[in-house]
Amino acid sequence: MSDTDTIAVFIDAENLASACPKAGVPFDIDVLLERLREDGTIRCTRAYGDWTREPLSQYISDFHDSTVEMIMLTTNFRGKNTGDIQLAMDALEMTLVQSPPTTIVVASGDRDFVPLVQKIRRYGLKVIGVGLEGSISKALEQQCDRYVYYDDLFPDVAEAPAVSAEGEQAPATAAESAGATAAPDSTQVFELIARAGRVISDRGEIVTGGPLNVMMRQLDATYDFRRFGFEGFKEMIDAAQKAGYVQVSGQSGQDFTVEILKAPATVQPWAAAPRQRELFADKDRVLDDYRQVLADKRVPLLPAVTREALINDIWAELENCPNGLKGHSRFIWLITERARSRGIVPPIKALHKLLKTLAIAGCFKGLTASSYLDESTVFIPSVTADEACDRVDITVIRGIVMDYPHAPLVPEAVAQLLYGDSDEESLKKARRITRKIEHDALG
Numbered sequence: 110m111s112d113t114d115t116i117a118v119f120i121d122a123e124n125l126a127s128a129c130p131k132a133g134v135p136f137d138i139d140v141l142l143e144r145l146r147e148d149g150t151i152r153c154t155r156a157y158g159d160w161t162r163e164p165l166s167q168y169i170s171d172f173h174d175s176t177v178e179m180i181m182l183t184t185n186f187r188g189k190n191t192g193d194i195q196l197a198m199d200a201l202e203m204t205l206v207q208s209p210p211t212t213i214v215v216a217s218g219d220r221d222f223v224p225l226v227q228k229i230r231r232y233g234l235k236v237i238g239v240g241l242e243g244s245i246s247k248a249l250e251q252q253c254d255r256y257v258y259y260d261d262l263f264p265d266v267a268e269a270p271a272v273s274a275e276g277e278q279a280p281a282t283a284a285e286s287a288g289a290t291a292a293p294d295s296t297q298v299f300e301l302i303a304r305a306g307r308v309i310s311d312r313g314e315i316v317t318g319g320p321l322n323v324m325m326r327q328l329d330a331t332y333d334f335r336r337f338g339f340e341g342f343k344e345m346i347d348a349a350q351k352a353g354y355v356q357v358s359g360q361s362g363q364d365f366t367v368e369i370l371k372a373p374a375t376v377q378p379w380a381a382a383p384r385q386r387e388l389f390a391d392k393d394r395v396l397d398d399y400r401q402v403l404a405d406k407r408v409p410l411l412p413a414v415t416r417e418a419l420i421n422d423i424w425a426e427l428e429n430c431p432n433g434l435k436g437h438s439r440f441i442w443l444i445t446e447r448a449r450s451r452g453i454v455p456p457i458k459a460l461h462k463l464l465k466t467l468a469i470a471g472c473f474k475g476l477t478a479s480s481y482l483d484e485s486t487v488f489i490p491s492v493t494a495d496e497a498c499d500r501v502d503i504t505v506i507r508g509i510v511m512d513y514p515h516a517p518l519v520p521e522a523v524a525q526l527l528y529g530d531s532d533e534e535s536l537k538k539a540r541r542i543t544r545k546i547e548h549d550a551l552g
Contacts, residue, residue: 114149115210116237118142119200120177121193121217122158125259126165128218128244134263136168138175141239144262145214148237148255152210153203155180157196197225204232212237215253220246226253227394230401256331298337298345299354299371301325306355306369308512311465311478317364318346327405328512395522402509409459410505413528415448416463417498422447424494433474433489437482440464463501470500502527503542510546518543 120138129136138156145151155178158165172179182195200213213229215222218240226236226249238245238253241260250256305324306316314320322342325332339345346367349355356368403410411419426443427434434440444460468476474489476482492500506523524531524539531539 114212115152116145116149116212116214117152117200117203117210118145118154118214118216119196119203120154120156120239121196121215121219121222122156122165122168122172122179124217124219125239125241126158126168128241129259130164132241132243132260134241134260136164137263138168138171138177140262141216141259142175144257145237145239149210149212154178155196155199157182193219193221197222200225201228204229204234209234211235214239216240216259218245218249220249223248223252224394227397230254231397250331255326257333258331258336261333261336295337295345295348295352298332298334299349299352301329301332302346302349302367303354303369303371304328304511306367307478310369311469313461313465313482316367316369318342318367319364321346321367392519392521392525395517395519396525399509399522399526402512407458408462408505408508409456410526411455411459411463415453415455416501418451418453419444419447419463420467420497420501421494422451424490424497427488427490433487435487436484437464437486438484440488466501466504467497470497470504472497472500499538502538503545506542507546507549518546 120141126136142151142154154176156172157180160166160169160179160181169179180195180199196215196217200215203209204213209232212235214237215226216239218238223246226238229236230252235254236252238249238256239259240249240256242258245256302321302325305321305328308324308328309316309320334342334345337345339348343365346355346357346365350357354369354371356370358366358368423440423444426447434443441457441460441464444464445457448455448460465482467473468480468482469478471477472490472492474491476486476488480486490497505527506518510518520536520539520543521531523542524535527539527542528535
């Protein structure tokens with residue numbers, strides 16, 4: 110959080126008020142707002158629902174005391190949530206004002222808000238979601254920049270023993286007894302550390318604590334070290350070091366340097382989220398999501414014609430180098446000269462990324478995703494130019510799926526992203542790519 114972060118909070122009050130009793134936690138607006146103040150200064154708070162009916166009518170005084178603007182939405186249908194459309198309209202309107210807040214909070218677990226969250230993020234604002242674990246749409250959870258589990262705000266309630274009608278402590282079930290003594294499973298967060306570290310190192314940057322923490326939040330909106338029993342970020346990293354995932358190798362200014370020792374486990378998005386195909390059927394929305402992932406990773410993607418032309422030119426040059434081309438800088442110089450000869454002036458960062466992608470895709474002998482490219486690196490092709498072009502395309506899409514596990518593989522969107530068209534030839538290539546990634550993900 111920076112000193113200038115401002116927040117607008119939009120609460121689907123009917124959704125939360127109905128879900129809290131089922132989760133065994135109180136509906137306490139003060140506790141929620143206190144947690145959100147950790148992320149910035151709250152500029153306004155609005156809550157939506159029918160305040161004349163239960164369960165909301167009992168909370169009017171609490172919301173009034175917390176200076177929450179209660180938006181009255183009457184309905185003749187008991188149990189029908191009428192606040193969704195009005196909340197979405199107001200949140201989008203707030204996004205478009207001349208001086209918008211830096212962050213929009215959507216307090217609801219309803220998947221109907223997925224398009225709203227996507228639209229807000231396209232306008233450059235951050236989105237924090239709030240909901241109760243077990244009643245949250247996975248799609249909504251993953252679309253947000255951050256996700257706060259409301260039930261985590263009441264740890265004492267969650268840990269309190271059940272009480273019988275006679276006032277005696279109810280006997281714990283076998284499952285409850287096991288859960289009470291089991292330590293939090295930290296494997297998930299350690300895998301996230303490894304994944305985030307890989308993304309940073311793939312950019313050619315040194316992995317330090319601060320950027321690593323930021324990247325973990327970027328990759329997983331639900332990430333919070335406190336959920337795994339750690340009191341601080343460094344405590345979590347120390348635990349990851351003991352588990353063999355990382356090596357804390359020293360200090361960098363006020364930060365510490367982290368070396369990733371374990372590669373992240375293979376992501377199997379379709380096994381984890383089989384419903385995402387139906388939910389994200391809109392290819393234009395999926396295409397926007399793909400582009401957003403690349404933008405978040407700061408990955409510039411050269412147009413298909415430029416990619417293929419440069420790869421073919423490079424491979425032709427390398428044929429004249431039986432011992433390979435030595436040196437990262439020399440290789441970048443070669444790509445740059447080939448581009449200029451074609452009248453192309455691509456961003457230098459895009460050329461660096463193309464070279465790194467070729468290495469990750471296994472297009473050079475002895476080079477892999479973990480290889481560090483420097484002046485001692487020797488580049489010797491291990492595949493044909495056509496195969497290199499195909500491998501680069503597959504690697505781009507595989508990277509999106511790894512960093513955004515719930516992203517569906519929609520061939521039309523893949524074709525538009527990689528080739529700028531969805532004609533039959535482009536779709537044929539895109540389908541081949543999606544089939545390969547799905548096959549590899551399923552083992």
